[in-house]
Amino acid sequence: MAATALVGLLGWSGQAQFFTPSFQNYQTxxxxxxxxxxxxxxxxxxxxxxxxALSPQTTPVKYKYALSRSDFPFKGSPTQQKTCAAMVQKPxxxxxxxxxxxxxxxxxxxxxxxxxxxxxxxxxxxxxVSLQVSTGSELTDAETDALYRGLNDVLIDAxxxxxxxxxxxxxxxxxxxxxxxxxxxxxxxxxxxNADMTTVAQTLALVVLKGFGLK
Numbered sequence: 710m711a712a713t714a715l716v717g718l719l720g721w722s723g724q725a726q727f728f729t730p731s732f733q734n735y736q737t738x739x740x741x742x743x744x745x746x747x748x749x750x751x752x753x754x755x756x757x758x759x760x761x762a763l764s765p766q767t768t769p770v771k772y773k774y775a776l777s778r779s780d781f782p783f784k785g786s787p788t789q790q791k792t793c794a795a796m797v798q799k800p801x802x803x804x805x806x807x808x809x810x811x812x813x814x815x816x817x818x819x820x821x822x823x824x825x826x827x828x829x830x831x832x833x834x835x836x837x838v839s840l841q842v843s844t845g846s847e848l849t850d851a852e853t854d855a856l857y858r859g860l861n862d863v864l865i866d867a868x869x870x871x872x873x874x875x876x877x878x879x880x881x882x883x884x885x886x887x888x889x890x891x892x893x894x895x896x897x898x899x900x901x902x903n904a905d906m907t908t909v910a911q912t913l914a915l916v917v918l919k920g921f922g923l924k
Contacts, residue, residue, distance in 0.1 A: 741792075743835075743887070743920030756922035758859030759836060762852055772858040774865045779829040781870070781877050787814055789882035793890070813889035814882065828870065829861035831881040835888035836860075839917040842895045842910050843924075887917070 761770065793810035794803040817823065817834060824830040833856045841847050848856065864870055870877065891913045898907030918924040 737796075740916055740920070743917050755832070755836075755860065755863055758863045759840075759856060759921070759923055762855035762859050763840075763848075770855065770858075773862045776824060776827065776829060776857065776861050779861045779864045779870055780824075780827050781874060781881070783826045783878060783881075784874065787811060787882050789879060789886055790814070792883070793886050810886050810890070813893060814886050817885045817889040824857070826881070828864055828877055828881050828884075829857055831884035831888075832860045832864075833857045835884040835891075835917060836921060836923070838888040838892045839914040840923075842891055842914040843918060887913075891917070 790807040790810035794807035797803055797806045818825045820834075823834070833853065837848050837853060837856060869880075891910055894906055894913065895910035897903065898905075898910055915924060
């Protein structure tokens, strides 16, 4: 799940003003986002799925469930951009940030092969981007597929997909927006040769990985 592929869909130029020292609450947002999702999904299950996806397999892994089991009907319009926008303090900046968060969400859903309205794909985006930013290495197609499939099994076994539809949708939005945000910050750091922004992205990625028991 390439950060560059995601950001290339955004028309990202001109957004770097949000990733300055005034962008004070990015880490708090990431911690809350991951805490919200991880508390429901169970980090121990998630960590096992990720480790399995990234480990060379001598025999093919047999997954239990079809990916469609973690699909859900998206109702209404996204709402989690309000939480995303709260990272900046001035009301006018919050309005602009909310718009940016919606663009991030839409861009992520336009990634080729991304399964829209599927909680496993949202979590795979968040974790995959965080791994890429943290390690500097993009997941292979095989690793990404294994991550999708493993997380899908986790969600079904943990009973997450039996939860309230509004809560499932909020988890999906939160995972996708947070993953896209990390990718965006990382790309700003690369494009502007800005070591501070690169550090911000790596910090956010580490928050995510720790939250899921991966660090």
